[in-house]
Amino acid sequence: MSLRPFLYIVILCSAFLSCKKDTSAPEEVSAFFGGEIINPSSNYIIIYKSSDIIDTVYLDANNRFKYTFKDFDSGLYHFYDGKESQSFLIHPNDSIMIRVNTVEFDESLTFNGIGEKENTYLIDLFLETERQEQEVLKISQLEPEAFEEQLSNIRQQKLKKLKQFTSKHKASELFTTFAKANIDYNYYYSKEAYPFINYSKSEHEIFNGLPEDFFDFRKEIDYNNETLKDYRPYVSFLRFHFNNIALQEHFKHSKDSIYNNQSLDYNLDKLTLIDQKVTDTFIKNRLLYYNMIKFINASKSVDDYDTLLTSFNEKSTNTEHKNKASKLVNSYKRLKPGQVIPDLKVVDKNEKISSLRQLIKRPTIVYFWDVKDRYHLKVSHDRAKELQKKYPEFDIMAININAISSREQADILQRNNLNLNNEYRFENVDKAIELLSIKPVNKVFILDKKARIVNPKANMFDITIEHELLALINQ
Template sequence: MKHLYLIILLSVCFTACKKDAKHGNESCAFLGGEIINPSNRFVVITQDNNVIDTVNLDQENRFLFKINPVNSGLYTFSHGGEIQMIFLEPNDSIIFRLNNLDFDESLVFTGRGAKENNYLMKMFLQNEEINPVILRYSQASPKVFKHKVDSIKAVFQEDLDDFTAKYKTSERFNHIAQANIDYNFYAQKELYPFTYYGNNELKNLQSLPKDFYNYRANIDYNDEDLKDYFPYFTFLKYHFNNIALQKHFSHSNDSIFNNKSLDYNLDKIQLIDSLVSNDSIKNSLLNFAALRYINSSNRIEDYTPYLESYLEKSTSVKYNNQIESLIKSIKKLSPGNKLPNTLVLNNKNEELYLSDFIKRPTAIYFWSFSFKKHFLDSHQKAHELMKKYPEVDFIAMNIDKGENEWINYLNQYQYPLKNEYHFKNPELSRQMLALNSINRVMLLNKDLTIVNSNTNMFSKDFEEQLLGMINQ
């Protein structure tokens, strides 16, 4: 019966789009599906970081949405913190079925346009499988590493060439699929020096083979079609980390690489500004670089010169306001100050202030639907630390919008709800607490006095910080 439903649905969608085209209307596309074990009652469809619509699930956990007109390219659908990109072209009628508990691995497309999306999904999963293998190769010499990576890339390339020849795919799809291969493997080479040399030896960059970065001649820093594509943007982040390091060592006397240093981070945003002209791509890269620097550095005195340089380069009012607001909030969260007494909800939907339940040395960590791995890892780590440090309360704080979904999400993984809370006003609380990194952990005394507002439970010295707080 389910298969019959999908066949009928696809036929209706395809006929509707053909009628639109026949009557001279702009071409449309349909996107629909069924979600098993949904975590909420809607999906969100976006393009170019703009929300097209929020579509409700019916009683059978299905939805159908008409995109009219459809711009050929990449779209995003998200549900319960999970995100996946879809390639759509005019007259496509794509239906998918997925299990929310196994989001990526269970996702299968049917209908017109399905073969392209199933192929991109296959590439995504293959990249996830091959990345740990390439990481192991990163311990090999530059020459051996380059040979291994180029050999794997050639296999991916042959597979894509066979697919595009068999199905006569569009130029837009070919461009995106090719970028997936190129930028994923380029990114591995950008990361290589950091894993092979280590921070103490990064000055040995000049010992890399002369042809190691030959692919850089093919980089398009301003590819409009790829501006929101994860492999492309990820590559650019790694790339600017790398070339900023090379520039930094060219004029610095530093013998050890410090990615938190002001000079290195100023070099990075200067390079972004000089090489990227597309405002959307440039502003996104600048914003990411600024957030990473500000959230990792505890040298508040360096924020002012960094902000001045950033504002000279960024043209996004939204991002500029975000960075300025973040710096103002962080300055208020210095050790010795009191943490803002934020209003939260407990698992019974009761409103409480932090001071109502923080009565001992406390570590507050944060989680979101959008970062499933961090959600699982942080809860596991907190569980381990609770046993080692019973003098400390470990409080988990959900930062997402919506008052009930967070409890449903915890119940899906059968986590105990004790010491789990949710911001009453997530947007305001995130701003007040400068929460622009999900990895942030805050250490507090029993009276909400800040011990450290910007630490990480996975850092090497985190347990030393806990002991220091306990012994105060």
């Protein structure tokens, strides 16, 4: 059945049912959301808003789904297919149908039905911004005045198109809010990013050479916009904005002239500025947590963790965030270079259980993969193969971080044309993820022949890993 007949049946059924309602009962606020997922990553989709899961909806035999929102508020919701997510705007009485091919997720997403025009506009705006990334990067190498002129032209063209759309289609106020925020906050983001991606001078020199009005847009920033709190352009902007103003503050009382995201003082400045400027509890706590975790995952200075954690705990009111941050700090203390790697149990392709430490006989690279991230699965194994060829003095181990059987693991590897040698999974996944702090999944351990940690945060795709491997060989 094509989408249009299917949609017609849905609307017809809805109209019929509404005639049967008791007119004395309060009117129910509802809307329909359905569609088709081509090449699905899983047999379900998750519908959520903010950090709250609304429902899990399973696909039928034709990879289609349908869901009715009841007694809900208009707003921006999200659907997640097990691999990628995208947002959609829905109002009462909307009847939205989507069609998406996971091979080209965002590019293939189409909308039909009541609510189609606004959602199509928003996804087109999202894709247009993505396509313009290289153009913005290119003009960011210009002098500030020329950069501002060209960037402002991009913004004005988008605002003009938005005005034409809202006039023609009588767009909702909520749609206009999101569309204008997309345009404005992506413009603001590019202005904030300019000192970081202009390669002509150091960040300190660039700041000093900017026109006085370059950051005048900051007067328009709403740090506490509850409507936009989950909107990607707004969230991305706030993260970069605090990177920037913290660096400007940091330059005032330090001798640094370049950006160093592992500087403790810089990160303390950032937490302080977030605490001073943001009053909305949700937005503040999320920004504090994001920057706390970002520092812990990037910095190799384990001795700095407690200082930043103390500052974080003084400012955050989210108990869950505090517990997670404390656990992560304690975990990385156990993973300090020179410590022996935790003695976890791993399972090989023959279901044989071994101690991770006992498997380490030579200098070793340990990396991880997740069934939900097919791209990382492929590129990490390709890179491991390349490193193994260049550095035969090392053993390389791949460990899956999902609660799956050896048979399921073997099937996934074989489907991706990967062999089963040196492939393992954890006997206790949750314990391993906590003890080894395996978030993000692309982190890599470099170990010496005695299973002592050389680097718990190596990056397979950074050239510095090869310098570390050579240094270990030459010890």
